[in-house]
Amino acid sequence: MTSHRARTSAAALATLLIVLATAILGATSAQARPTQFAPAGQISPTIGFDPAAVIEWRLDQSIINQPIFVRTDPYFPGLTDFSLNNWCNCAINWFNHTTGEGGVAFPGPLPAGPIRTGSGDVSAWTDIPGGFTLIRGVGNWWVP
Template sequence: MRPHHRLRDTSLVAGAAVAVAGALLFGAPRAAAVPTETVFPIPIAGISAGVTGLLSAGHFYMTATPDPDTPGITRVGPYTGVFVHWRNISTGEGGITYLDNPGGTQVRTGSGTVVAAITVPDGPGTRILALLPGAGAWSVP
């Protein structure tokens, strides 16, 4: 091995040691925890009847936004008047939540990977016929 290769290798090792020691002594910069919004890849698609009785087809996407500062809580929205059927596949917990807040509804899903289906209520007085329920998955800290 030539002498200048040894010098280069020694410099790399010394530089890495200084970087690790600096991080340990002075603390590494902390990453800011920001909520990450997940848009469900499968939208809710259906037909609705307006106040005039005319039919129109449409679709909309739901979102899930877990907050890293409050573990186990997810805000689901922004639409109202639908059901969220969710299951935490990490813990086995599950439930159904009716979304009634235009800004989104908080759901206590627990930490882990959560899957959900979004359905529209049916019955007398319902003006929406869902042809495809929405679905998605996200991770909750």
């Protein structure tokens, strides 16, 4: 009877330790704070060759293999901001599937600011204007 009680106590103590360890180490708290300029998505890498970089003696920028990051802001609905990437002389052709509107954005090395894509489901593909695009970058995101 004593050994049975000792085993039961040991099992209860082990269970208590496992529950406490799980509660301390595995517990995470959820935070529901809105983030400004939340990353909305990414346009896959555009791969190609930009001859303008060779003409302007920017040889390190002639081969392009860069993704373009997409950001939206819930406080400014209908706007999409593309990353400013010095290494990608890319044209971003976007289309809003919700509104049926489309356009072209040139983020380039200079700040272009957010583009009014409208709220809804937006997709895009990239090209290298005046260059050779081997693989187009593509992406899809939701604009608030």
